[in-house]
Amino acid sequence: METNHFQFWPKRVPYSLTIPETTIYDNLTISAKRYPSKEAIIYYGGTLSYNQLLREVDQQAAFLEKQLHVSPGENVLLFMQNSPQFVIAYYAILRANAVVVPINPMLTSDELSFYVKDCEIKTAVVGQELYDRTEPLLSSTSLTNIVTAAYSYYAGEESEIPAEVALETKQFNKPNHYTWEEAINHELVASKYNRSINDVAVMPYTSGTTGLPKGCIHPNRTVQANAVGACQWMNLTADGNHLVTLPLFHVTGMLHSMHAPIYSGAPMVIMTRWDRNLAAKYIEKYKIANWVNISTMLIDFLSNPNLSNYSLSSLKILAGGGAPLPAAVGEKLYHLTGLRFIEGYGLSETISHTHFNPPDFPKLQCLGVPSFDVDARIIEPTTMKELGVGEIGEIVVNGPQVFDGYYNREDENRNSFLEIEGKRFFRTGDIARYDEEGYFFIIDRVKRMVNASGYKVWPTEVESLLYKHPAVQQACVVGVPDPRRGETIKAFVVLNDNAKGKVTEKEIVEWSKEQMAAYKYPRMVEFMDAFPTTSSGKILWRKLQENEKQKAEGVK
Known part of the structure; x- marks a missing residue:
């Protein structure tokens, strides 16, 4: 394991982290006790305090358990765009002792049926505008119950509201159909919460670019490792507002724009649809300090001819991943804001990051250095021989955020891991190299050469x-x-x-x-x-x- 990168490690941050033996849902209860009246969510002018957020979560958890009979460990579909409802439903599923299956809201009905069948899903919490894609599955899959959410329920009076956010609640009046209002306004009480760090919390799916999508089994333990790690690495506090623009169903948005803010007790300013003008307005209006995005989004943001009309001075951290940020764009960002883009690297299998650039010593177009307790190496992908400085090969990682395996994919699990020096490493399929200072640089996907x-x-x-x-x-x-x-x-x-x-x-x-x-x-x-x-x-x-x-x- 290389240690040269420790010379660039963030100051006053330990090399290793002790992961709390509490769950993701516990993070919300603790923040609600610490900051009950503090804003948790700001949504097109509407707000929810941490106390209100916890109440809505617990209410919906009771409804899932008592009315819809969701059982411990059951997979529950979350099919929704960015919204307060996404956050509430996610944590409610956890509180109901069940497993969150967050799915891309851009999928068609036929595409969605694969996930419902793969997970044998019976209950779905769905954005109202996506109902037509979900309803056909009631007769062709195991799906039985649907809770529909109109995003307007939590929105304020702002004029710049996307069309799907403006939709009023629709009553479907069909068996086993429930509105969001029904799911949070009732007298039901959930059973005792009894999940541990080793119980499965969430199962994000891979994108399926190299075959059928695969569910990645993540217990609370792996998610907590990166939620706590992100807060420590970036010095996140309750007083740094987050702009939420990455989709929350995806592990980067899920981890950095939802779990990390909730762990630290910070406000989340949520956007359902990307709008570069509105993003700039929100940065100024809400004094956004933390914004995790993706290079394509940042490129669009910086190319906005109206950007000079807004103050970006509150920004303290701009970070992201997904694809390297072009050097020319990074320089443009620096000249505009004085900030360096902090790139990271990770996968669905690692619930976001395994690598981060040190905030004080970032390198452009660089994955960064291995995160807390991560052992990352480069191997020759056919012989499995470990390679050294500057040699190009496949990244393999061992760390506390690595998933437990793919759901119902034993063959994939056998082929996706290897053992080095008695440790279990995940094969990422990404080609990279590292320099003499321990920074990793992506070359490309194995399949893309x-x-x-x-x-x-x-x-x-x-x-x-x-x-x-x-x-x-x-x-x-x-x-x-x-x-x-x-x-x-x-x-x-x-x-x-x-x-x-x-x-x-x-x-x-x-x-x-x-x-x-x-x-x-x-x-x-x-x-x-x-x-x-x-x-x-x-x-x-x-x-x-x-x-x-x-x-x-x-x-x-």
Whole structure:
């Protein structure tokens, strides 16, 4: 285990953490006792104190248990956009001694049916606007009960409210259908809370980019490790407001924008839909100190021509992951705010981060250093040989946040772990290297490498170079079939507004020739107005690549 990175460790922060032997739900009860009247949630002008938040959670937990007969350890679907209801339902499911299964609200009914069947789900808490995607599953799966939530219930009087937040409560008047109001306004009382740190709390699913999605089994213990670790690393306190823009169903938003603020007793300013103008307004209005986002979101935020109209001086921490932040964007951020973007790295299997950049010594386009008690190494992915400084291979991790395994996937579990020096390591599938100071740098996904005339080309590296062009707002590089080279490089580019109609694809290609090795530069460039992305903001490079392969095969 390398220890060179300890010289850059945050000051006054221990190298190792003792994880509390309390659960995620316990964190809420403790914060509510400490700060009962303090704002927990701010939502389009509406507010909930920590005392109110805990009351709503306990009320809904009683309803889940007594009215819907949710049993201990049962999987419960949470299918909802960012909202107070998401936070309440999540913690209510935990309080009911059950397991949260948070699912992407962008999924279709057919896609959703896979998760319901995979987890044998009987009860779902659903955003009202997503009801039509859920209702068909009542007749084709194990799904029996649906609680629907209208986000307007907690919203205030602000004018800039998304359409789905403005919807009033709808009564469905069908068997086993319940409104949010029914689920929190009743005289039922939940049984004693009896979960331990080793009981399963949440089961986020992988994105399914390399096969069927897989449920990641996370007990309270693994979630608590990263919730406490995030608070310690970033010096989070009850007095630092958080802007919540990442989707809470995804582990990065879930951990850093919900669990960590609740652990520290801080207010959460929640946005249901991303809006760069409103985000800037909220940073100024609510004196936001902490904002965890993703590089694509930050790029959009910084390209806002109206940004100079707002004060960003309250910001203390800007952090995120998902994809490396281009160096040029990081420099723009620094000149605007004086802040360095604190990049991190993690997966659904590690309930967010295993690596973090030290806040006082961050490196651009860098995963950071291993977090508390994490042993991270680089191996050659076929021979499993451990590699050293500067050598490129697969990241494997051992740490307190590593999940217990995939749900009902014994074959996957056997292939996803290996033993080194008597310790169990998870194979991430990500290709990286580390430098002599112990900082890790992503190269790309194992599956993403392009083989151009026998040369290995990592798309992330090419994208980083493209971001240096002043006209490029976003870039996505893929390998496309080529009869001579096997594969060749194609770059999809979103231009800055002031460059549209002035810069050509050919000019980008010619510029790239001067910036990159001959085997590496993109032979083709295609301009796009926007990229397809996941709801967490990650660019769907695989979709672009598949489209190119279909074109090459003559598929329309």
